[in-house]
Amino acid sequence: MKFIRSLVLIVLSSSFALLSFGQVTHISIAAGTDEDKDLQVISAETDTQKKIVLLQKFIQDYASNNAAAAYGYWQMLQAYQTGGENEKALAAGEKAAELAPGNMDILVSVCGVAGTQQDYEAVVEYASKGGVAFRGIATQPKPADVSAEEWANRIGQDQAAAKSSYEYLEAAAVNALSAENDPKKRLAMVEKFAASFPGSRFDVQVSQLAMASLQAMNDPAKSIEFGERALKANPTSIPTLLLLANAYSSDPKNSVKAVDYAQRAVKLVKTGTDATPEEKLTAGVAKSTLGFALLNQDKSLAAVPELKEAVDLLQGNDAVYEEALYRLGFSYAKLGRKSDAQGALQKCLALKGPYQPMAQELLGKVSALGKKK
Numbered sequence: 001m002k003f004i005r006s007l008v009l010i011v012l013s014s015s016f017a018l019l020s021f022g023q024v025t026h027i028s029i030a031a032g033t034d035e036d037k038d039l040q041v042i043s044a045e046t047d048t049q050k051k052i053v054l055l056q057k058f059i060q061d062y063a064s065n066n067a068a069a070a071y072g073y074w075q076m077l078q079a080y081q082t083g084g085e086n087e088k089a090l091a092a093g094e095k096a097a098e099l100a101p102g103n104m105d106i107l108v109s110v111c112g113v114a115g116t117q118q119d120y121e122a123v124v125e126y127a128s129k130g131g132v133a134f135r136g137i138a139t140q141p142k143p144a145d146v147s148a149e150e151w152a153n154r155i156g157q158d159q160a161a162a163k164s165s166y167e168y169l170e171a172a173a174v175n176a177l178s179a180e181n182d183p184k185k186r187l188a189m190v191e192k193f194a195a196s197f198p199g200s201r202f203d204v205q206v207s208q209l210a211m212a213s214l215q216a217m218n219d220p221a222k223s224i225e226f227g228e229r230a231l232k233a234n235p236t237s238i239p240t241l242l243l244l245a246n247a248y249s250s251d252p253k254n255s256v257k258a259v260d261y262a263q264r265a266v267k268l269v270k271t272g273t274d275a276t277p278e279e280k281l282t283a284g285v286a287k288s289t290l291g292f293a294l295l296n297q298d299k300s301l302a303a304v305p306e307l308k309e310a311v312d313l314l315q316g317n318d319a320v321y322e323e324a325l326y327r328l329g330f331s332y333a334k335l336g337r338k339s340d341a342q343g344a345l346q347k348c349l350a351l352k353g354p355y356q357p358m359a360q361e362l363l364g365k366v367s368a369l370g371k372k373k
Contacts, residue, residue, distance in 0.1 A: 023101075023102045023132060023133040023135075023136030023137070024102050024103075024104060024133045024134065024136065024137055024158065024162055025100050025101065025102040025103045025133070026103065027067050027070065027071050027100060027103065028067070029067075029068075029071070035058075035062055035065070035068050038054075038058055038061070039058070039071075041054065042054045042055060042058060042075070048079050048082050048083045049083070051075075051079050052076060052079045052080065052083075055072050055075055055076045055079065056076070058072045059072040059073060059076070066099045066100070067099075067100065069095075069099050070095075070096045070099035070100035070103070070106065071096075071100075073092045073093070073095045073096035073099065074092075074093070074096040074100075074103075074105070074106050074109060076089075076092040076096075077089045077090075077092040077093040077096060077109055077110070077113060078109065080092060081113060086113055086116050086117050087117065089113045090110065090113045090114055090117055090119065090122070093106065093109055093110035093113055093114075094110065094122075096109075096110070097110055097126060097129065101129065101133070102129065102130075102132075102133035102136070104130055104133065104134070104162050104165035104166070104169075105165065107126050107127070107129055107130040107133075107165070107169060108130070108165050108168055108169060110122070110126045111123050111126050111127050111130075111168075111169060111172045111173075112172075114126065115172060115175070115176065118179070120176035120177070120179055120180045120185075120189065121176075121180075121185060121189060123172055123173060123175075123176035124173045124176050124177065124189040124192055124193055125192065126169075127169035127170065127172050127173035127176075127193075127196070128173065128192045128193060128195070128196035128197070129196075130165065130166060130169040130196075131166065131169060131170065131173075131193075131196030131197045132196050133162075134159070134162050134163075134165075134166040135196075135198075137155060137158045137159050137162065138155055138159070140155070170197050170200060170201070170202065171202075173189075173193050173197070174193075174200075174202045174205060174206060176189065177189055177190060177193065177206060177209050178205075178209065183212070183213035183214075183216035183217050184213070184217060186209060186210075186213045187210060187213040187214065187217070190206055190209060190210040190213065193206060194206065203230070203233055207226045207227065207229060207230030207233075207240070208227075208230060208237075208239050208240055208243060210223075210226045211223045211226045211227050211230070211240070211243045211244075211247070212243065214226065215243065215246065215247065220247045220248075220250045220251065223243065223244075223247040224244060224247045224248065227240055227243055227244040227247060228244070231244065236268055238265050238268050238269060238282060238286065241261045241262070241264050241265035241268075242261075242262070242265050242285060242286060242289050244257075244258075244261045245258045245259075245261040245262040245265065245289045245290070245293055246258075246289060246292070248261065248293075249289075249292055249293050249296050252296065255293065255296045255297045256297075258293035258296065259290065259293040259294060259297060261293075262286065262289045262290035262292075262293045263290060265286040265289065265290075266283075266286045266287060266290050266306075268286075269282050269283040269286045270282075270283065271283045271313070280313050281313070281314065281317055281320070283313050284309075284310045284311075284312075284313030284314035284317070284320065284321075284324065285310075285314070285320055287306045287307065287309050287310035287313065287324075288306075288307060288310035288314065288320065288323060288324040288327060290303075290306045291303040291304075291306035291307035291310060291324070291327055291328070291331065292327050294306065295327065295330065295331060295334075298334075300331045300334040300335050301335060303327070303331045304328065304331050304332070304335070307324055307327050307328040307331055308328060310324040310327075310328075311324045311325055311328055311344075318351050318353060319353065321351070322348055322351045322353040322354075322355050323355060325344050325345070325347050325348035325351075325355075325359075326344075326345070326348045326355045326358060326359050326362075328344040329341045329342075329343075329344035329345035329348060329359065329362060329363075329366075330362060332344060333362060333365070333366050336369070338366055338367075338369055341362075341363075341366045342363060342366055342367065345359045345362060345363040345366065346363070349363065
């Protein structure tokens, strides 16, 4: 593995230390020191396993120098990663980050390995450390002997130097949030992200993930709080409108809001012949959500055409197709249209999904009814 010494600042001082600008830290190795000489030997080693042995000795020899040890662990991360030993790479990276908190290069490396390991909590944890460090640049106290203009220029330069790492960490954290399937874990990760990346370019997406987590945890009140905040940032966000419509639908007192948000989403979706499969899916979900909201207002007659169109649009997407079929069957049952209700519910049962128990129960009740108009 190529030994990347260009990322380390080589200075002519006789000390070896971590230089901190705000909370972003940089490793400085004094040229000509024992540490520098040993690193040159390690750099020349091309065999990965031999390099790891040399790095282990380097860390042991300079354990009293946090910066030296941090750099050694960081290089060990890269060596292990080259050899495909990602678990060991992550452990080395965590030690490096502990010794050199706020070092953006180390945090980027740790997040990369954690992502490969699908350790999404670790990705968000270390990315968030980078977010906090980056924001710390602007909060440094100005030295008394430096003019305001010069200090502002220094801050701007430091921010520019760290910006690409900051943006990488921000995106890596959002990808980790999207990949995490446990809603409770994801919500905790969202809260950490929000505190570390305020005003993020991904705020809308993160808010939607938070709402989805809260809905899965059956916490509609917090879902609505997140959703309304996201909608202010992007009033035409169809996913946010649909999530809010569903959240409001769970409370009869908010049925009017549920219909309003669902109708706004329907007006924004594309349903024409030139619509893509993704656009048809979104349109189908919007129609299904509107039908559900109308059902909760006891407006079954108005719900039927929305749900019929939703069913047509959602074929091939079993999870949402099944949901729309059940809602359509329920609407028909409320209207006393026995045969139509049976048809929708039987199609729902054929999918053998999570709505099967409810569809089976409702079909039994509908079949027991006498002849209806």
